[in-house]
Amino acid sequence: MRPAVLLLVSTALLAQAPKRLTLKEAESIAIRNHPQVSAAQFNARAANETTAAVHAALLPTLFGSVSAVAAADNTRIAAGGLNNPAIFNRFATGFTINQLISDFGRTARLTDSSRLRARALEETVESVRADVLVQVDRAYFTALRAQAVLRVAEETVGNRQLIADRVSALAESKLRSGLDLSFAKVNLSEAKLLLIGAKNEIRGSFAELAAVMGARDMQSYELADEPLPDELPREPEPFVSEALRNRPELASLRAESESALKFAEAERNLRLPTLGAIASAGVIPVHDERLRGRYAAVGVSLNIPVFNGYLNAARRSEADLRAQAARQRVRDAENRIARDVQLAWLNANTAFERLAVTGELLEQAALALDLAQSRYDLGLSSMVELSQAQLSKTGAEIASSSARYEYQIRRAMLRYAIGALK
Numbered sequence: 001m002r003p004a005v006l007l008l009v010s011t012a013l014l015a016q017a018p019k020r021l022t023l024k025e026a027e028s029i030a031i032r033n034h035p036q037v038s039a040a041q042f043n044a045r046a047a048n049e050t051t052a053a054v055h056a057a058l059l060p061t062l063f064g065s066v067s068a069v070a071a072a073d074n075t076r077i078a079a080g081g082l083n084n085p086a087i088f089n090r091f092a093t094g095f096t097i098n099q100l101i102s103d104f105g106r107t108a109r110l111t112d113s114s115r116l117r118a119r120a121l122e123e124t125v126e127s128v129r130a131d132v133l134v135q136v137d138r139a140y141f142t143a144l145r146a147q148a149v150l151r152v153a154e155e156t157v158g159n160r161q162l163i164a165d166r167v168s169a170l171a172e173s174k175l176r177s178g179l180d181l182s183f184a185k186v187n188l189s190e191a192k193l194l195l196i197g198a199k200n201e202i203r204g205s206f207a208e209l210a211a212v213m214g215a216r217d218m219q220s221y222e223l224a225d226e227p228l229p230d231e232l233p234r235e236p237e238p239f240v241s242e243a244l245r246n247r248p249e250l251a252s253l254r255a256e257s258e259s260a261l262k263f264a265e266a267e268r269n270l271r272l273p274t275l276g277a278i279a280s281a282g283v284i285p286v287h288d289e290r291l292r293g294r295y296a297a298v299g300v301s302l303n304i305p306v307f308n309g310y311l312n313a314a315r316r317s318e319a320d321l322r323a324q325a326a327r328q329r330v331r332d333a334e335n336r337i338a339r340d341v342q343l344a345w346l347n348a349n350t351a352f353e354r355l356a357v358t359g360e361l362l363e364q365a366a367l368a369l370d371l372a373q374s375r376y377d378l379g380l381s382s383m384v385e386l387s388q389a390q391l392s393k394t395g396a397e398i399a400s401s402s403a404r405y406e407y408q409i410r411r412a413m414l415r416y417a418i419g420a421l422k
Contacts, residue, residue: 021221023140026213030136031129033214040121040128047118054114057107060099065282067092088291094282101275101300109266116259123255126248126422133421135212137412141405143205144223148401150202153195156394160188163390167383183383187390194394228404229411231352236345239418243341244334246419253333257326264319270312273304337417344410344417351407358396358403365389365396 031037068091076085100107164184170176207218233239244250281296305312372389375381415421 018220018222020224022224023137023226026140026209027133027136030132030213034132034212035214036128037125037132040125044118044121044125047114047121051111051114051118054107055111057100058111060097062095062097064095065093088288089286090284090288090291091286092282092284092295094280094295096278096280099277101277103274104269104272106266106269106272106274109262109269113259113262113266116255116262120252120255120259123248123252127252130248130416130419130421132212134412134416136209137421138409139205139209139212140223141226141408141412143202143209143221144225145402145405146198146202146205147223148405149398150195150198152394152397152401153191153198156191156390156397157188157195160184160191160390163386164188180383183387187387190391191394226408228355228407232345232349232414236342239345239414240338240341242420243337243418247337248419250330250333250337253326253330257323257330260319260323260326264316264323267312267316267319270315271305273302276301276303341414341417344414348407348410348414351403351410354403355407358400362393362396362400365393369393 069087070089071087075087077087164181164187167176167181167184171178171181203218206220209221210216210218277298277300279296279298281294283294284291285293287293369389369392372381372386376383376386412421
């Protein structure tokens with residue numbers, strides 16, 4: 001019985017153990033599961049189908065027809081349009097084929113425009129992937145920071161509990177004052193509040209990580225630490241050039257601008273004629289005596305636009321203006337990306353400088369706490385001095401842990417800004 005109980009307990013503990021997760025695994029899961037990535041991929045595939053639909057105008061169209069007509073003797077259509085007024089009794093079936101011979105490049109340019117629009121949406125997929133990846137990196141390092149703060153909070157509660165117990169025992173022996181005991185309990189309560197906040201923060205960070213990975217339910221993970229990146233170059237200009245080459249949203253806007261130019265060229269071709277051919281053939285099993293039992297015809301049609309109320313002129317002007325607007329959007333994006341890269345570089349450099357300062361702060365705070373503890377044990381200082389040293393040490397530990405992961409977050413933001421997150 002006992003082995004069975006132990007087996008059940010160990011199985012339950014294994015089931016509750018946090019799953020180990022690396023940054024690469026988190027990124028891979030997010031790319032597979034995030035709905036925004038899937039939606040962008042579906043939109044890109046739909047755009048490719050739109051290109052095929054536009055190109056279909058250059059291919060022949062074949063359709064079949066079946067007609068059955070019964071009319072009163074000598075019936076003629078006398079109103080409603082210019083057409084052959086004669087109506088004959090008949091039952092007929094046949095096929096008709098239409099082929100565009102030439103519209104002087106209009107459909108070809110429309111196809112190019114649609115193809116470029118599809119390429120823009122493919123670049124949008126890469127942009128969405130980068131957005132998701134930077135969210136994953138931020139959530140991952142935020143969770144690591146929350147775990148580090150939780151460890152500091154747990155250690156702080158343990159240390160201050162020991163001090164509070166010691167001071168309580170000394171106070172009972174009349175070797176320490178009640179004031180010292182009160183300060184020790186205040187410090188312990190502050191540490192417990194810090195622990196409560198740290199637990200809440202880590203739950204929130206895991207919820208955020210689950211969301212950016214495309215999951216609904218929060219799950220705890222054992223996150224693997226990532227090595228710190230190297231120091232950055234002294235100037236941001238190489239990063240700006242790289243961003244202007246690699247940012248997918250900029251590539252998408254450029255493709256949209258080229259698409260708008262092709263569409264404007266197609267709209268300018270509205271003034272040109274359209275040449276097409278049509279052929280039709282079939283049989284008439286049941287027909288009027290004046291009709292033959294089969295029919296066949298072929299013809300060529302040339303449509304020349306003359307006047308349509310300035311519709312074509314308005315469409316040409318609209319397309320030209322939209323193409324100019326698309327070019328300006330590209331310029332605006334280039335300026336914003338250059339600014340974003342410079343800001344990301346500055347923030348990453350600042351975060352790197354904080355690493356050394358917070359390391360020194362932690363070292364000095366630990367030394368100050370050791371000295372304050374020794375002075376308090378020797379009766380040379382009060383609990384106030386020891387409390388201040390404890391507070392400084394806790395703050396320095398949190399600052400040091402936060403600085404490490406803040407630097408990694410800033411480097412991820414810089415990689416996103418230069419288009420290196422893919």
